[in-house]
Amino acid sequence: MDAPVIDTRPIVAAGPKAPAHGIKVRTRDVSVFYGDKQALSDVSLDMADRAVTALIGPSGCGKSTFLRCLNRMNDTIQGARVEGVIELDGEDVNARAVDPVALRARVGMVFQRPNPFPKSIFENVAYGPRIHGLTTSKSELQDVVEQALRRAGLWDEVADRLDQSGSSLSGGQQQRLVIARAIAVDPEVILMDEPCSALDPIATARIEELIDELRQQYCIVIVTHSMAQAARVSQQTAFFHMGQIVEIGRTDELFTNPKEQRTLDYITGRFG
Amino acid sequence: MFGLVLICLAVFSAATYGLARRKVLQAAHGSGTRPHSRPKYHGAHAALWAAIPALLVLVGLAVAAPRIITAVTWADLPAAAPSVEPFRSQFQYDAEAIAAGSIPSAVAYSADQRAALAAHADRISALSGMLRLGGLVAVGLAALMGGLYAWSRARPDYRARNAVERWVGGLLFATSAIAVLTTLGIVLSLVWESLRFFQTVSPLEFLTGTHWSPQIAIRADQVGSSGGFGAVPLFVGTFLIMGIAMLTAAPIGLMAAIYLAEYASAFQRAWIKPLLEVLAGIPTVVYGFFAALTVGPAFRAGFNRLGEYLLGGPLNDLGLYLMGVQNQMALVAGVVMGIMLIPFVSSLSDDIINAVPQSLRDGSYAMGATQSETIKRVVLPAALPGVAGAMLLAASRAIGETMIVTMAAGLQARITANPLDSVTTVTVQIVTLLTGDQEFDSPKTLSAFGLGLTLFVVTLILNIVALRIVQHYREQYD
Numbered sequence A: 001m002d003a004p005v006i007d008t009r010p011i012v013a014a015g016p017k018a019p020a021h022g023i024k025v026r027t028r029d030v031s032v033f034y035g036d037k038q039a040l041s042d043v044s045l046d047m048a049d050r051a052v053t054a055l056i057g058p059s060g061c062g063k064s065t066f067l068r069c070l071n072r073m074n075d076t077i078q079g080a081r082v083e084g085v086i087e088l089d090g091e092d093v094n095a096r097a098v099d100p101v102a103l104r105a106r107v108g109m110v111f112q113r114p115n116p117f118p119k120s121i122f123e124n125v126a127y128g129p130r131i132h133g134l135t136t137s138k139s140e141l142q143d144v145v146e147q148a149l150r151r152a153g154l155w156d157e158v159a160d161r162l163d164q165s166g167s168s169l170s171g172g173q174q175q176r177l178v179i180a181r182a183i184a185v186d187p188e189v190i191l192m193d194e195p196c197s198a199l200d201p202i203a204t205a206r207i208e209e210l211i212d213e214l215r216q217q218y219c220i221v222i223v224t225h226s227m228a229q230a231a232r233v234s235q236q237t238a239f240f241h242m243g244q245i246v247e248i249g250r251t252d253e254l255f256t257n258p259k260e261q262r263t264l265d266y267i268t269g270r271f272g
Numbered sequence B: 001m002f003g004l005v006l007i008c009l010a011v012f013s014a015a016t017y018g019l020a021r022r023k024v025l026q027a028a029h030g031s032g033t034r035p036h037s038r039p040k041y042h043g044a045h046a047a048l049w050a051a052i053p054a055l056l057v058l059v060g061l062a063v064a065a066p067r068i069i070t071a072v073t074w075a076d077l078p079a080a081a082p083s084v085e086p087f088r089s090q091f092q093y094d095a096e097a098i099a100a101g102s103i104p105s106a107v108a109y110s111a112d113q114r115a116a117l118a119a120h121a122d123r124i125s126a127l128s129g130m131l132r133l134g135g136l137v138a139v140g141l142a143a144l145m146g147g148l149y150a151w152s153r154a155r156p157d158y159r160a161r162n163a164v165e166r167w168v169g170g171l172l173f174a175t176s177a178i179a180v181l182t183t184l185g186i187v188l189s190l191v192w193e194s195l196r197f198f199q200t201v202s203p204l205e206f207l208t209g210t211h212w213s214p215q216i217a218i219r220a221d222q223v224g225s226s227g228g229f230g231a232v233p234l235f236v237g238t239f240l241i242m243g244i245a246m247l248t249a250a251p252i253g254l255m256a257a258i259y260l261a262e263y264a265s266a267f268q269r270a271w272i273k274p275l276l277e278v279l280a281g282i283p284t285v286v287y288g289f290f291a292a293l294t295v296g297p298a299f300r301a302g303f304n305r306l307g308e309y310l311l312g313g314p315l316n317d318l319g320l321y322l323m324g325v326q327n328q329m330a331l332v333a334g335v336v337m338g339i340m341l342i343p344f345v346s347s348l349s350d351d352i353i354n355a356v357p358q359s360l361r362d363g364s365y366a367m368g369a370t371q372s373e374t375i376k377r378v379v380l381p382a383a384l385p386g387v388a389g390a391m392l393l394a395a396s397r398a399i400g401e402t403m404i405v406t407m408a409a410g411l412q413a414r415i416t417a418n419p420l421d422s423v424t425t426v427t428v429q430i431v432t433l434l435t436g437d438q439e440f441d442s443p444k445t446l447s448a449f450g451l452g453l454t455l456f457v458v459t460l461i462l463n464i465v466a467l468r469i470v471q472h473y474r475e476q477y478d
């Protein structure tokens, strides 16, 4: 008999702006332990496809930990243990049959500090297609790289110096390079962990524009410290505190009219 | 005597410490001001001034006194002293020995020479007594003047801390200067003796000649005394063994480092790393007899057996050759040296691999790369320059290594690329040239300095290149 795996009633902001493309990633009662220490407890959240979900909350409340559950990056940390259910398109990502390596090709990730590999710009973007064998010829690979760089809004700036080292770019360009690298393998979900915290305001604005464009195609989950950024780029916001979700809501509602006192305190800067 | 003076100085200096400290404390108390420096600095300032100038005078006198005595008394040796060398000098030595209360040489002097010797010894001891007294007075004066100077400075407003810190800085500078000057001295003497060597053998011949046989040139009047100083075979031997050593150490050391840095659990690391480093603590002479007594015979037996097996087949000639292989060969020395270098390569490479930022690994894993793809495509390329530097450092150690090759490689100076040949290296030749009774001026002995200088230059260049690579690499991620 097919027992329902999890409660599929949406844990997501409802209303007229309810997700038009369905739920892409669904988590139920996710708890994470680092050794004996519990970093997340019973986090349930649904992330809509072709929309941006923002995770906000004070430092150390478990936002990165939650993000890293979604592509099983916590597997690479010794002593980390994940409980609960995480589904991508209704499929349990922690199931035995799921290869984390294949999962990560579907769920890309962009980190806080730009981390281009010590290779040329071209090789950075070609990295994913190469290891996954996505292309069969050199020209096809070149096309994929060009497409990714175009979608990341970097092509015009680097087209004539693809063979230069990725670390020769500015911080903002490096972050867009890393985004290009992530979308070169054509993922379905893109996780971003404070992608602008090391960037200046102009570079930040460019990345935000880019996120807004990418939203047309991907499910994006972004951790941010900036309330204004969450308000600008996201459609849904989850407020984390001490390893738990305090409030989930449509971004415009959560920021204008929070239901919880702790949320109000946080977004008005009364603690953090 | 010397010890007593030192003790007196120490007591005096300690006393000035206490006195200066009290003086400052009282003065500060009396005037109600806060001294600029803590009282202990005033004490230390006074103690330094009381001790250091006096110590300098003491050391200077201790070094100079015997020279002064010899110079003065040598100028008026008694008429009865022998007039020919080396007996005249021996007479002086013996007089000094008697004056110092030790036993003179067994030279048989005539009766009036013996009388003159005794008189001369008396003069020497009188002179040294005077010098000693004068020295004592000088040391005492220096201590007193230094102490008085510091005493006059012991006022609350004096910046004693700054002065003490200048003294300490000076002291540290002096100790580092010792190391630098020693190095400089070694290099200069190396250069100096090499220049003497290159007066007999032209540098061009030394560096390009292919014939090395310094043994026939022991006597300068022999024909062809400068015909055997071509160092090329030695450098060929050196680089052959270094090459074999690096072929052994580089892959094993690097893979061990990759395992330690990327795969080993914390528990395995805690056990394997120290065990590997025990290898680095084994004295090279132990590796040497391991090579000569264990590895050499084993390799020989193995090759001989292989040779027997090949006899009569299509590789008959090779079989014959292998059957004649001896214990001493470049391969044995190289392999054992490689084993010696494994911990060196692995611990340097381990540090370098660990210095590759975790964010790069995360970036690669997040792209869906496996661990081995991440290591091959991201970690190792990022670590490559640093690892190359580590390899160069290891190579320069291999070039300078002496013991293993002395015991396991043989003594044949020849130009060969065959690892089964017995070869010799620069360091081995230096050892054989300089051990035993040698005439210090012969080109044979001096050639050791030529070899030493060349070796020094080669390893210096290797080290500089390696360190620059490693440093450049370190900066890249800071």
Ligand SMILES: Nc1ncnc2c1ncn2[C@@H]1O[C@H](COP(=O)(O)OP(=O)(O)O)[C@@H](O)[C@H]1O
Binding pocket: A034, A037, A039, A057, A058, A059, A060, A061, A062, A063, A064, A065, A066, A077
């Ligand atoms: N690798 C780790 N090992 C042990 N504890 C960790 C590790 N990573 C994070 N933590 C702990 O888990 C908690 C949540 O961390 P994190 O998810 O990084 O918070 P955030 O991203 O919201 O600032 C923190 O208390 C942190 O100390």
Ligand SMILES: [Mg+2]
Binding pocket: A063, A064, A065, A193
């Ligand atoms: Mg974080």
